[in-house]
Amino acid sequence: MLRQIKLVLPKLRYQSFRGQQHTWRLRSTSASERALQYQVGQKIHGFTVKEVVAVPDLFLTAVKLTHDQTGAQYLHAARDDSNNLFSVLFRTTPMDSTGVPHILEHTVLCGSKKYPCRDPFFKMLNRSLSTFMNAFTASDYTMYPFSTQNGKDFQNLLSVYLDAVFFPCLREQDFWQEGWRLENDKPTDLSSPLVFKGVVFNEMKGAFSDNESLYAQHLQNKLFPDHTYSVVSGGDPLVIPDLTWEQLKQFHATHYHPSNARFFTYGDLPLETHLKQIEEDALSKFERIDPNTEVPNQPHWVTPxxxxxxxxxxxxxxxxxxxxxxxxxxxxxxxxxxxxxxxxxxxxxxxxxxxxxxxxxxxxxxxxxxxxxxxxxxxxxxxxxxxxxxxxxxxxxxxxxxxxxxxxxxxxxxxxxxxxxxxxxxxxxxxxxxxxxxxxxxxxxxxxxxxxxxxxxxxxxxxxxxxxxxxxxxxxxxxxxxxxxxxxxxxxxxxxxxxxxxxxDETYVQKQAKAEEEKLQKKIQALSDTDRKEIYEKGLELLAVQSKTQDASCLPALKVSDIEPNIPITSFTILVHTGGVPVQLCEQPTNGLVYFRAMCSLNTLPEDLKRYVPLFCSVITKMGCGPLDYRQQAQQMELRTGGMSVSTQVIPDANELNTFEQGILLFSSCLEQNLSHMFHLWSDIFNSPRLEDKERLAVLVMMSAQELANGIAYSGHLYAMTRAGRDLTPAGHLQEMLAGMEQVRVMKRVAEMSDLSSVMRYLSRIKKHLLNPENMRCAINATPQAMSDATTRLETFMKDVDKTRKRHKLVRPDVVKVSFVRLNLCDSDLIFLYTESIRTVPFCHQDYSSLRRWCKNGRRSVLLLFLQVGLKDPNSVQTLSAFHKGVEWAKSGKFTQQDIDEAKLSVFSAVDSPTAPSDKGVARFVSGLTDEMKQNHRERLFAVNHQDLVSVAERYLGAGQSMYGMAILGPENNVIKKDPSWIIQSS
CATH class of the missing domain: 3.30.830.10 (Metalloenzyme, LuxS/M16 peptidase-like)
Structure with missing residues (x-):
């Protein structure tokens, strides 16, 4: 993939503190300034300061330390950012393609010495206000990062992460579940055939089914053939079954050691607190070793x-x-x-x-x-x-x-x-x-x-x-x-x-399946009757453990009372341009950048043109404009702006499910001194885009079609979700047309055209309707010092594009009453993604907060479709059954106050995710969500109780009580063929 230097800065301002434990944030000096007080050679909780360096480019102070006892390396980036981050990185250098570092990454998160419950990592998602939690396996390292804005939460997550990586249980059952195992296809049926199962095994089968990933893997393996880069660190599905539990434990012992670790912390929390906890909870229990994990340079070839x-x-x-x-x-x-x-x-x-x-x-x-x-x-x-x-x-x-x-x-x-x-x-x-x-x-x-x-x-x-x-x-x-x-x-x-x-190769998939089957049969042939019985019994044991409700009381957790009761208020000003265009101005500490947005309505656009709007958006800033051809335009955009883009927008109404706004969003940024250049470029795009260059359009069409086709492998769940919700609301129908599988197929058809003349005519017609101040509103985020100049430049831009514009009557989108459900099967070579969506209520409805508790992760959209997604699952009907059991559990009310509180924490984690200065006020500008609406929603979230949850589950989640849609993204499923009840005809 194209890799370029990309460093972006977070908010540069003091944050309000939460609770008495954070009163240190009220100090007059910044985190970066305080860090400069450390001295080289200073001893802090078992660490020695090696270097203290101010990095003014990034508004931070870097402090490098080494742990005296183990040699662990440590870097702290002190910066006035409340979104504090921790990560620990281990150099992991596999010498085979069993996927041992990848499987180990999964397995260490399945329980540890202090937190022996199953899957503490996932359970902490509902017990914290984390802004990020994950783990990554690269070609030669494994990293475990998290971030949060809450100091107490940081300590809780740090405790769980340290115990997970340094003192994991590494149970054999965890290895079977996360890595690979032989198991009966139907675990409760001894006579059913044995098959390979395992989270990583299936995950890598999915990765190897994506041609882009497959090519990248081959390229690296063959360019570096003599050491660790010659193998698949994630695991080759045909080699993963060669890994043993003992080998996994040995890899952990040598690679997951402080002597092989690099710790990184970032933000405005005190370094001393981090060092003390890391030393006491983990590093003090180890002695220095030589991990011998270095990667040598690849011997250079003498011939290509x-x-x-x-x-x-x-x-x-x-x-x-x-x-x-x-x-x-x-x-x-x-x-x-x-x-x-x-x-x-x-x-x-x-x-x-x-x-x-x-x-x-x-x-x-x-x-x-x-x-x-x-x-x-x-x-x-x-x-x-x-x-x-x-x-x-x-x-x-x-x-x-x-x-x-x-x-x-x-x-x-x-x-x-x-x-x-x-x-x-x-x-x-x-x-x-x-x-x-x-x-x-x-x-x-x-x-x-x-x-x-x-x-x-x-x-x-x-x-x-x-x-x-x-x-x-x-x-x-x-x-x-x-x-x-x-x-x-x-x-x-x-x-x-x-x-x-x-x-x-037309037979590639069959060859891969044959190779896997041969691997499977080789394993099976080596089994005795006793082995088969043991596999069956272990399968039942794993199934029982997976089905059993786990006691997570050992895990630390925030309380709902730790959540701020009120949202921060965003100040802004609304102006109305003399031509009637509303302009939202939001003064923010943007560090010398100006951010411009404009929403242009699709209301006047004929229906036959709407499917081509995404193409219009992708090419309108790349075809040339005014006196500039597309090369000159690209050069000026790079010289004068931070980029200019146009994207489709389908925005459901906050109060009514059958009403929505349709439009395109223009976005650009620039240094304050380049304001006139940026708006001049937009003026030329509005007034004289060069849409007649057929050769240039053909290149962009082909690239766009290829990008969409490639993206299905990475964003299949989003395509499945969009498809499942398309018939539930008018907005869902339009979203599928503009950003779903329907749009993928539209672009494929356009790419196959030998003559794009008709498409060029469509784009010209679209331009007349969309690039029109009559149907537009604007927003600017900038520093107070730059706002006056920004509004003046915007005024000039409006006059430039408003001279010869025809007036169009604004119309409200048609309201379509939906009265059917449908199953949608999408043809693709991908493994299965299953999604179910249920029509519920809009953002401002009193039941939205209770339903969002069931969604847990929530959605940024003001329209709530209750979504259930099964990833990489070839057993779609079984997945459907499992999901519906979850609905029955919700309706039964068999959940505790702790369950409710954890769900609230999970929701607030998303609700309270930090917002950059460039994005302040954008929710109001784009979606019409005011601070008052969001505060009312927040108060309803706090007030959600047991009865509310049972009530909304009964009203909205039960079969036959709500309209719902389902979608499967994947090849045709034999299971579905054998079960006609799966196919639901539209009524």
């Missing part, structure tokens, strides 16, 4: 290599006759050379990013393929970096042509170099990214430094972005051929390069 792999055909490919992929990948330098990595990352962007890049011109625009290969650009996730470039969606006969183009393009870059304006645009992008404030900066930072730190690089050095920019500028000044020399060294003269092709 080529290889070929196969995959399954893609039924949704834009052109079924063009499903080949070819990519050339180059081994670069060690990632611990931070400036070299910075330079190569920038060089990668110059080579492949955007329509002005040489590889885009050479590979994408001739329409040889549909898009860049799934792996493209700079990759610094391994000890030595790599760069890859190629095409997907190409014909097999174009293989040699693509190889020649890649080689020739490298020669051209060495000869011609890069335009100075393109380099400045790229450096401007870095400046924007450094100034932009996000709500998950701690997590972004942990991920950004992970690979380098994992291989003993200096993570603090990596954060000195401005110094790298200055050194980069100086290098180019001293040597005008600086970048060309890098291209010559790393690409032209590099003999360690791999050319990997991939083609579809």
């Amino acid at each position: 290599r080529e290889d070929h792999v196969t995959c399954g055909p893609d039924a949704l490919a834009p052109d079924p006759s063009k499903q080949n992929t070819l990519c050339v990948s180059y081994l670069l330098g060690d990632i611990t050379d931070t400036f070299e990595g910075f330079t190569l990352n920038l060089l990668s962007s110059l080579m492949i990013s955007g329509p002005n890049s040489p590889f885009y011109k050479a590979l994408i625009e001739p329409q040889i393929g549909t898009a860049f290969s799934s792996v493209v650009g700079y990759d610094g996730s391994t000890k030595e970096a790599s760069f890859s470039v190629g095409l997907q969606g190409m014909a097999e006969e174009d293989t040699e042509r693509v190889k020649q183009i890649i080689s020739q393009t490298i020669d051209d870059i060495i000869k011609d170099g890069f335009e100075e304006e393109r380099i400045e645009a790229l450096l401007h992008r870095i400046e924007i990214q450094m100034k932009h404030q996000s709500t998950n900066f701690g997590l972004s930072l942990a991920s950004y430094i992970a690979s380098l730190w994992n291989h003993n690089g200096d993570p603090v050095e990596l954060l000195q972005i401005s110094s790298y920019v200055a050194k980069f500028r100086q290098s180019i000044k001293e040597n005008p051929n600086f970048l060309q020399d890098k291209v010559k060294h790393y690409f032209k003269e590099n003999t360690h390069r791999l050319t990997l092709s991939m083609s579809p």
